[in-house]
Amino acid sequence: MINMIEDIFSKNPEFCKDSYTIYICGVGGQGIIKTSTIIGNGAINEEKNVVMSEVHGMSQRGGIVSTELKIGNYKSSLIEEFSSDMIIGFEPIEVVRNLNKANKDTKIIINTQPIIPSNISSQKNSYPDINEVIAILRENYNYVYPIDGSQLAKESGNILTLNMVLLGAATADETFPISKDNIIIAMQNNLKANFYDINAEAIEKGYEKVKSLQ
Amino acid sequence: MPLEDLLINKPKKKLFLLGNEAAVRGAIEAGVSIAATYPGTPSSEIGDVLHYLAKDANIYFEFSVNEKVAMEVAATAAVSGLRSFTFMKHVGLNVASDSFMTTAYNGVNGGMVILTADDPSMFSSQNEQDNRHYGRLAKIPILEPSNPQEIKDMMVYGFELSEKFKTPVIIRTSTRISHMRGIVELNEIKASNNINENIHWKKGFFKKNPKQWVPVPGNAAEMHKNLALKFENIKKINTKLNKIYSAPKATKNKNSKFKLGIVSSGSSFNYAYDTINKYDLGIDILKLGFTYPFPEKEVLNFIKDLDGVFIVEEVDPIVEKEILSIIGKNQLKISVFGKLNNVFPMIYEFNPDILLNSFKKFYKIAKKENEKVNGGKNNINDIYDEFSKEEININEYNQNTKLENTQLNNLIESLPNRHPTLCPGCPHRTSYFAVKKSIEELEISEDNVIFASDIGCYTLGISPPYQTADYLLSMGSSIGNGGGFSKATNQTVMSFIGDSTFFHSGISPLINCIHNKNKFVLTILDNRTTAMTGGQSNPGLNVDGMGDPAPEISIEKIAISLGIKFVKTINPLNLKKTIETYKEAIKYDGISVIIAKSPCILIKGLKKRKPMEIDYNKCNKCLECLKFLACPAISMKNDEIIIDSLSCKGCTTCRQMCKEKAIKIKR
Ligand code: SF4
Ligand code: SF4
Numbered sequence: 001m002i003n004m005i006e007d008i009f010s011k012n013p014e015f016c017k018d019s020y021t022i023y024i025c026g027v028g029g030q031g032i033i034k035t036s037t038i039i040g041n042g043a044i045n046e047e048k049n050v051v052m053s054e055v056h057g058m059s060q061r062g063g064i065v066s067t068e069l070k071i072g073n074y075k076s077s078l079i080e081e082f083s084s085d086m087i088i089g090f091e092p093i094e095v096v097r098n099l100n101k102a103n104k105d106t107k108i109i110i111n112t113q114p115i116i117p118s119n120i121s122s123q124k125n126s127y128p129d130i131n132e133v134i135a136i137l138r139e140n141y142n143y144v145y146p147i148d149g150s151q152l153a154k155e156s157g158n159i160l161t162l163n164m165v166l167l168g169a170a171t172a173d174e175t176f177p178i179s180k181d182n183i184i185i186a187m188q189n190n191l192k193a194n195f196y197d198i199n200a201e202a203i204e205k206g207y208e209k210v211k212s213l214q
Numbered sequence: 215m216p217l218e219d220l221l222i223n224k225p226k227k228k229l230f231l232l233g234n235e236a237a238v239r240g241a242i243e244a245g246v247s248i249a250a251t252y253p254g255t256p257s258s259e260i261g262d263v264l265h266y267l268a269k270d271a272n273i274y275f276e277f278s279v280n281e282k283v284a285m286e287v288a289a290t291a292a293v294s295g296l297r298s299f300t301f302m303k304h305v306g307l308n309v310a311s312d313s314f315m316t317t318a319y320n321g322v323n324g325g326m327v328i329l330t331a332d333d334p335s336m337f338s339s340q341n342e343q344d345n346r347h348y349g350r351l352a353k354i355p356i357l358e359p360s361n362p363q364e365i366k367d368m369m370v371y372g373f374e375l376s377e378k379f380k381t382p383v384i385i386r387t388s389t390r391i392s393h394m395r396g397i398v399e400l401n402e403i404k405a406s407n408n409i410n411e412n413i414h415w416k417k418g419f420f421k422k423n424p425k426q427w428v429p430v431p432g433n434a435a436e437m438h439k440n441l442a443l444k445f446e447n448i449k450k451i452n453t454k455l456n457k458i459y460s461a462p463k464a465t466k467n468k469n470s471k472f473k474l475g476i477v478s479s480g481s482s483f484n485y486a487y488d489t490i491n492k493y494d495l496g497i498d499i500l501k502l503g504f505t506y507p508f509p510e511k512e513v514l515n516f517i518k519d520l521d522g523v524f525i526v527e528e529v530d531p532i533v534e535k536e537i538l539s540i541i542g543k544n545q546l547k548i549s550v551f552g553k554l555n556n557v558f559p560m561i562y563e564f565n566p567d568i569l570l571n572s573f574k575k576f577y578k579i580a581k582k583e584n585e586k587v588n589g590g591k592n593n594i595n596d597i598y599d600e601f602s603k604e605e606i607n608i609n610e611y612n613q614n615t616k617l618e619n620t621q622l623n624n625l626i627e628s629l630p631n632r633h634p635t636l637c638p639g640c641p642h643r644t645s646y647f648a649v650k651k652s653i654e655e656l657e658i659s660e661d662n663v664i665f666a667s668d669i670g671c672y673t674l675g676i677s678p679p680y681q682t683a684d685y686l687l688s689m690g691s692s693i694g695n696g697g698g699f700s701k702a703t704n705q706t707v708m709s710f711i712g713d714s715t716f717f718h719s720g721i722s723p724l725i726n727c728i729h730n731k732n733k734f735v736l737t738i739l740d741n742r743t744t745a746m747t748g749g750q751s752n753p754g755l756n757v758d759g760m761g762d763p764a765p766e767i768s769i770e771k772i773a774i775s776l777g778i779k780f781v782k783t784i785n786p787l788n789l790k791k792t793i794e795t796y797k798e799a800i801k802y803d804g805i806s807v808i809i810a811k812s813p814c815i816l817i818k819g820l821k822k823r824k825p826m827e828i829d830y831n832k833c834n835k836c837l838e839c840l841k842f843l844a845c846p847a848i849s850m851k852n853d854e855i856i857i858d859s860l861s862c863k864g865c866t867t868c869r870q871m872c873k874e875k876a877i878k879i880k881r
Contacts, residue, residue: 009493036395053395055393056256056259062632094632121837121840133625190215
């Protein structure tokens with residue numbers, strides 16, 4: 001006897017146990033791939049299985065960059081629609097563009113500092129108002145953490161630590177499967193030693209910011 | 215992770231590697247002596263890593279002038295008894311194909327692995343051709359990895375297979391595998407030997423044997439026979455690369471009374487595995503790793519007791535047709551669900567959602583069919599017929615799902631798009647600006663100018679405001695196309711090609727155009743690197759693939775030596791001079807060559823130039839800089855033009871083009 005379609009396509013809890021998926025998006029040059037690799041290494045430090053998808057090539061010339069991380073039993077590195085556990089958005093409208101990866105309970109960490117597309121003057125659409133964007137997100141999603149990552153990065157001594165601020169912000173959410181300590185170890189293994197202090201400071205700043213928003 | 219970690223000889227150690235990094239580790243474990251490539255996404259990082267590590271890994275590595283030469287370098291290394299490795303993007307194999315086809319006839323002594331990286335959905339390519347066809351065309355075995363660990367392991371296996379059967383072996387990846395990062399457990403690195411103090415890689419010895427190595431017609435007939443025999447032997451081998459992933463007994467067939475199975479490979483396997491397991495669909499999967507010669511016996515064993523089999527494969531229905539032929543040959547009664555009957559999309563890359571949809575569609579029809587018969591007997595053929603009734607609807611594919619919420623959908627639709635653009639300070643921008651200016655000053659209508667473009671960053675000239683890419687076929691095509699347009703039309707023809715692309719396949723077409731008396735303006739945008747793929751060296755530079763000093767080949771001298779009378783090397787960043795030169799070139803009767811020489815701003819170690827700023831006392835807000843130059847560093851904020859001093863690279867183009875002299879060096 002064939003079951004109902006809904007019955008057939010119910011998730012297998014055993015397979016989905018301990019899984020966690022993170023969608024990271026922004027613009028070329030923001031350090032997105034490095035950040036994602038650090039999260040992956042952090043997962044390995046905790047003996048978790050992890051696969052990740054990266055976008056290279058054409059999209060790096062000021063275009064959109066995204067990575068997808070899947071921790072758990074998965075073999076494929078692409079996240080299903082509406083099923084990211086977390087989105088880390090390096091650029092506000094890129095988060096909006098990728099909302100088909102989010103559901104109501106997705107943790108959305110969003111840098112509020114826009115990067116305006118360079119050909120904006122020849123486009124029909126204008127860049128939206130950030131406060132309105134955040135308000136709409138808040139209305140529709142339960143866990144939105146807007147942070148001025150670029151400002152916090154400057155405060156930690158270098159605008160280029162934006163990616164570490166956002167990484168720190170991610171670790172502050174209690175659903176995030178990797179401890180801050182393991183993230184810091186992975187950061188040390190992946191970045192140049194002379195920037196270690198600034199980066200650690202940036203991770204701390206992002207962490208504190210999200211804690212204060214919760 | 216420092217790239218040096220790829221050299222450590224610690225079996226069982228786990229690294230988090232990109233597919234392309236794993237390919238390099240595989241080459242190192244296998245003891246490769248010679249590697250050659252022409253950079254192309256999605257395989258570029260293999261070359262970047264080898265460029266960095268080759269010497270420490272005892273490998274000779276070169277960026278060859280094009281893929282065909284890379285193939286030839288690897289082939290000769292292999293016939294000299296060395297292990298050799300060549301890798302390229304899918305369309306790169308088109309360029310290499312002439313020599314590639316014959317490598318199968320000639321065979322090898324040392325192992326030879328050819329990695330080809332396909333690009334389904336065309337993230338950075340002009341097409342999504344399926345290179346599994348190439349194995350069939352040449353009778354060369356194909357291995358298909360599904361993740362970085364398998365890439366590494368199949369590299370090693372590929373070399374063993376290659377040496378055993380004296381044939382080159384293809385490893386076929388796709389963007390999602392080459393650019394997947396995953397955990398890779400290392401194996402031992404074979405100790406390399408015979409390394410002389412002066413030369414860091416092992417040398418081989420070529421034993422003459424024209425009957426084997428020179429396919430003149432008399433020999434070739436014999437060689438083809440040997441190849442066919444070889445091929446029959448390869449078919450017989452047992453391999454662990456094809457593997458059944460059985461569904462747990464408890465879930466098997468719980469959803470349907472039919473016995474179902476899946477055959478898949480490469481990245482498609484990952485989606486199939488996740489979908490079946492996540493939803494506990496209870497279907498066995500046969501994963502093919504050794505996909506050509508097609509493992510008929512194993513596949514027959516897997517499918518023979520099934521009622522229906524799903525074929526999950528990206529791009530072309532190749533496995534599907536193989537399986538249909540097995541079914542036909544063995545007169546089996548099995549329904550095949552694949553691309554040919556609309557179960558899975560015919561084009562583009564797959565993802566978990568696409569598979570989920572396909573399986574939902576299947577079970578929906580299965581349920582409907584079941585109800586129809588009202589508990590009576592029903593047949594999988596009915597489901598098959600139901601699917602086959604539908605016409606293949608290509609328009610359905612790859613449409614972004616809308617969200618249920620209209621507020622969010624409206625917001626998404628109102629967003630400005632963000633296409634890749636030329637970097638701030640990119641010399642190509644200035645060249646394009648000058649080209650447009652000179653056309654305007656000569657009062658030629660834009661419709662009367664054809665821009666034949668080529669492959670590189672400068673193809674980004676396709677977007678407004680430049681719109682300097684009207685026609686494109688392949689690497690080097692701008693020159694042949696330029697010649698063709700100049701014969702086919704009376705329009706003004708301007709071709710653009712980069713330095714690396716010119717060396718790759720621009721020289722012979724240029725010879726053709728001179729000989730055939732074409733008339734067009736050829737710009738060689740010499741930005742001193744292979745920029746689009748990440749900045750690799752090319753013959754125009756004084757450094758080779760291993761970072762050693764090398765003779766620099768002058769594009770100007772090539773053009774002059776071919777007898778071209780109008781050859782001018784200019785610095786495009788000198789705007790006035792550039793515009794003047796273009797005006798002259800356009801008026802010239804014959805082929806005019808302009809070498810626009812200025813380095814890509816991403817090249818490391820370039821001298822920093824001071825950024826610009828706006829003098830608001832002078833700016834009259836004509837917005838010409840914003841509209842016609844469109845440098846990403848220039849934008850509009852609160853009704854004023856601003857220049858972002860962090861992203862401005864100080865190329866001074868905006869300063870030169872501003873009629874009001876309102877742009878100055880920032881103090
Ligand atoms: S000088 Fe002008 S055109 Fe050049 S990078 Fe700076 S803002 Fe852009
Ligand atoms: S071109 Fe000169 S005058 Fe015109 S908007 Fe730009 S800066 Fe102002």
